[in-house]
Amino acid sequence: MQPDWLSPDVVDLAAVRRWGSDAGLEGPITDVSRIGGGTQNVVLRLRWDGRDLVLRRPPEHPRASSNDALLREMRMLSALAGSDVPHPGYVAGCTDTDVLGGVVFYLMEAVDGDNPGVEVGEPYRSDAAARHAAGLDTAAALARLASVDHEAVGLTGVGRPEGFLERQVPRWTKHLTSYEDIPGYPGGLLPHVDALARWLEEHRPPDAPPGIVHGDYHLNNVLLSRDSPGVAAVVDWEMTTIGDPLLDLGWLLVTWPSPGAEPPTGAALAALGDLPDPDELVAHYGTVSDRDLSAVDWYTVLAGLKFAIVIEGTHARAMAGQADPAVGQRLHESAVAALEKVAAIAGS
Known part of the structure; x- marks a missing residue:
């Protein structure tokens, strides 16, 4: 279900779900929340097919280079699979700009961790x-x-x-x-x-x-x-x-x-x-x-x-x-x- 706060013009979850079925992702998309905001990339955390995932797409008002930047991200994260570099696991990417009205997007594994710029918990607070x-x-x-x-x-x-x-x-x-x-x-x-x-x-x-x-x-x-x-x-x-x-x-x-x-x-x-x-x-x-x-x-x-x-x-x-x-x-x-x-x- 599309959350009230998320415009389909930004991320149409029904369109994402249709695309995902071809990528092997089944079932509904639930527990959708937004990470960050402002003029940066649109980043959503969601649950899909029993997995905690993150969707990234360009900003709501994309720049001319925005799709190229996301394509580089996809290629880089995919290439780092199996390396000893800590990174979110790449799941799947959509290069068909018709799916989300002119932009590419991709899915990666959600990582449970603390962002040092926002808030940290244990063991960092006490040690x-x-x-x-x-x-x-x-x-x-x-x-x-x-x-x-x-x-x-x-x-x-x-x-x-x-x-x-x-x-x-x-x-x-x-x-x-x-x-x-x-x-x-x-x-x-x-x-x-x-x-x-x-x-x-x-x-x-x-x-x-x-x-x-x-x-x-x-x-x-x-x-x-x-x-x-x-x-x-x-x-x-x-x-x-x-x-x-x-x-x-x-x-x-x-x-x-x-x-x-x-x-x-x-x-x-x-x-x-x-x-x-x-x-x-x-x-x-x-x-x-x-x-x-x-x-x-x-x-x-x-x-x-x-x-x-x-x-x-x-x-x-x-x-x-x-x-x-x-x-x-x-x-x-x-x-x-x-x-x-x-x-x-x-x-x-």
């Missing part, structure tokens, strides 16, 4: 050692992802790994400039951008062996196990590609909570304290991965620049009346804080 171990495992899980042979698991042709690092600064500074086309956004509101861009170009490390890049790896995009301290699943794969996996490590470091500062991610876990510091994360990553970590500061600075530019987009849209002003201002402040953080690393 400092558990919090510290879970923090370290975010680095270990990322290192395991970087160790996957992407060609062996069928991901040849995903992304453009050749010249990946060389493209990053021009791509993201151009992306920031594009916000000036949004009505009401004057541009020039982020500090240090030009100096950081120059520093990154002057200190770019040699190309490393390509691998899987999650693209948005931080505490809000992992679920922590409720059985033992560690990562139960890495989620939200919409920015995944093949490139230099150390950019993910830089992203984790630049978004990692700092004592005495507003945490950009992982607020619920960070409030309890006793997390590893960035140096511990890098060292623990190195116990799992054989990648050269000598230029980790460079990757952290690049991640900070990219992170700031990405989230500034919401601020730009808010100034045009296209997003919540309070959210836009909060993300702008986070963008500025990230740039200040990496400017100190780069000496800018």
Whole structure:
């Protein structure tokens, strides 16, 4: 039955059920609830054919690239099956855009775990050692992802790994400039951008062996196990590609909570304290991965620049009346804080 709060124009459960019968899923769809909200992907938790599943489709007002992003997610999760990377199990995907009125969607196994950005339970609330171990495992899980042979698991042709690092600064500074086309956004509101861009170009490390890049790896995009301290699943794969996996490590470091500062991610876990510091994360990553970590500061600075530019987009849209002003201002402040953080690393 279609819940009153869920418009059939967003997810028509009857259409999904008809599609599912061809995919081997039988019986009614029940216990439907929405996870998250806003302008991000539509994510529903539901029960179907005796299984707890999650359905993901693009936002209610999809962007031109939304279907491609979901198709990448499908391919990535399918490829990771059987690996030691903690991830939701891929169940089935629909590439026929006629089923849901113009968008693709897919189903994955629901993962019971705590989101560190929202709320954590036991063992994390009462055990400092558990919090510290879970923090370290975010680095270990990322290192395991970087160790996957992407060609062996069928991901040849995903992304453009050749010249990946060389493209990053021009791509993201151009992306920031594009916000000036949004009505009401004057541009020039982020500090240090030009100096950081120059520093990154002057200190770019040699190309490393390509691998899987999650693209948005931080505490809000992992679920922590409720059985033992560690990562139960890495989620939200919409920015995944093949490139230099150390950019993910830089992203984790630049978004990692700092004592005495507003945490950009992982607020619920960070409030309890006793997390590893960035140096511990890098060292623990190195116990799992054989990648050269000598230029980790460079990757952290690049991640900070990219992170700031990405989230500034919401601020730009808010100034045009296209997003919540309070959210836009909060993300702008986070963008500025990230740039200040990496400017100190780069000496800018």
